[in-house]
Amino acid sequence: MADVAERAGVSAQTVSRVANGSPRVDPATRARVERAMADLGYRMHRAARALRTGQTSTIGLVVSTLATVGNSRMLQAISQAAAERDYALAVVTVGERGIREAFARLRSQGVDGAVVLNEATELARDAEPPADLHLVVVDSPPDPRFSIVQTDHAGGAREATAHLLAAGHDTVHHLAGPAGSFAAAERERGWREALVVAGVTAPEPARGDWSSASGHSAVGRLLGATAIFVANDQMALGALRALSDIGRRVPEDVAVVGFDDIVDAAEFRPPLTTVRQDFDTLGRRAVTALITAIEGGAPVAETVAATLVVRASSAGA
Structure with missing residues (x-):
């Protein structure tokens, strides 16, 4: 040295x-x-440093599932951000024994702190986090017990809905995410707020579980729609296929906007207008907030902007 x-x-x-x-x-x-x-x-010799400092330079990630594109993208972003700071990453999923068991597994691995991701955040709020485990929660209402990093889901949804209204549609229907999801609730809130500003009564939303299959089946409850804001791109993919199956053209008969801007969104038929989440920035800020907490810093609350990306699926009414 x-x-x-x-x-x-x-x-x-x-x-x-x-x-x-x-x-x-x-x-x-x-x-x-x-x-x-x-x-x-x-x-640096990690084992020697851990003996000297009492810290392992390992952080954890708690996730309910890695099957969704958003969670997989966040895993990649957090893994890269941790590596840049010379931290190892331990990943645990919340199984049948609940989030307390996930926290226990991380503590047995000697992690210095953990990031709790998306759907697992509701479980973390309801449980009492271990006092000796620093936490950063991705997507959560305010909570003084841990740091929070989140996308501006409501702002992105408002922009997407306003975009469809500006194209000439009388109203915008919504294919919402699962009940209990903070991100889904925030996107639904932004959709409703944009309709209120326009003086339009919100139609009853349909609801899916983030999967393409649920998006496909939900379209049967939105047959009168000329514009649909879908809470994520995977459900939007299923909706596009369902609309094609019943002979409704996108965007000529129905305009569709998604959320996330997954890697393949531009390759959908037609290319999908969507709200882009900046997963890389979310990952970096989550890791920075966690390391700051590990080093004795105060909890933070940060919001990352979401951006509308206009493509062919939302042409004018």
Whole structure:
């Protein structure tokens, strides 16, 4: 460490901060120290550091499922962000024994803290988190017990709904996500708010479970719609197929807008207008908030903007 400090022209404490992934280092200084580490072949020994500091430089991820595209994208984003800070990642799913068992498994692995993802956040709010386990929750109402990082779901939904109304549709129907999901509730709230601003009574929404199959089956409850805002892109894919099955053209007969902007959204037929979630930024901010908490910082609440991406599925009425 002394050799690295001398080569980089900094103190040993600064080298320690860089090695431990502390955010309290100027970017230019961090780059200079990392170059010196690379030149000298310096590597931290995780087990030795854990014995000395009582921290393992391992964080956990608690998730209810990885079957949805959004959760898989968040896993990738958090994994990359953790690696950039030289933290390992341990992933646990909430099984039949509940979230307390998931927390127990993480504690047995010696993690320094954990990110709780999407549908698992409701379980985390209802349970009492372990006092010695720092938590960051992705998508949650305010809670003083942990940090919160979330997408502006309601803002994105308002923009999507306003876009469809501006195209000339009298109203916008909604294919909502599952009851109990914070993200689904926020997207439904944004849809309703946009209709209120336009002086339009909200139609009764249909509801799916985030899967393409549920989107396909829900279209039967939206047969009078000329515009549909769908709570995620996977359900929108199922809706597009169902509309094609019954001979309704998109966008000529029905305009469709999704949410997430998954990788293949531009390859749908027609290419899907959707609200883009910035999963990379969500992952980075969640990891930064967690490491800040691990180092003694105060809980934070951050919201990441969502952006409407207009494609062919939402052409004018």
